Amino acid sequence: MELQFSGNNDHILSVFHECDEGKKGYLTRDDLKVAVVMLFGYKPSKYEVDQIMKGIGGPGVSLEHFVSLMTTKLAAVVGDDEIRQIFMAFDTTCRGFLTLVDVQKAFSTVAPHIPSHRVQKVFSEIDRDGDGRVSYRDFEYMMKYSTEDAL
Structure with missing residues (x-):
């Protein structure tokens, strides 16, 4: 063979x-x-x-x-490298975490048709500890395991 x-x-x-x-x-x-x-x-x-x-x-x-x-x-x-690059594109201030405002800005640029309330819902689901910040680890988890559930 x-x-x-x-x-x-x-x-x-x-x-x-x-x-x-x-x-x-x-x-x-x-x-x-x-x-x-x-x-x-x-x-x-x-x-x-x-x-x-x-x-x-x-x-x-x-x-x-x-x-x-x-x-x-x-x-x-x-795949991990691509996820990190996407996270860094969202994290325009290089803080190492994302806020709701960061995510809303990104969505308004790349997917303006998605309603704000859906973006807020996605953010709250990704922010697993509820601190108002999405860490890289939370973001990676969402990208790898929860993409169908996100919207």
Whole structure:
């Protein structure tokens, strides 16, 4: 079976081949740790490595399995970067939190057809602790988990 990879996976493929000590065709636990450092810039925890290695059914992580896992993981990282950029666009004063006024200004610019009372309702739902501020963590939670419920 020949694997098909898109151009977006070139970096993942090169990391796999670079970390495959001895050109075995799979990554051992140690190889995998190095690969994660190369791709994401952090050393994975023992738990994370255990989760990846669990149920492999062979001596290590195959190329196909590695590409699948790392593509998913990279997509999540890219998604987080996009969420941070959106938050920063809302946070025009760089305070690290959003107020109702910040959110109303953003909505009036990008979605003026949404009534003010709906924007207020969304804000109050996102502001989980009710302090009048939406932290990045609250905003990220809303972007990842509650988008269908927001409006």
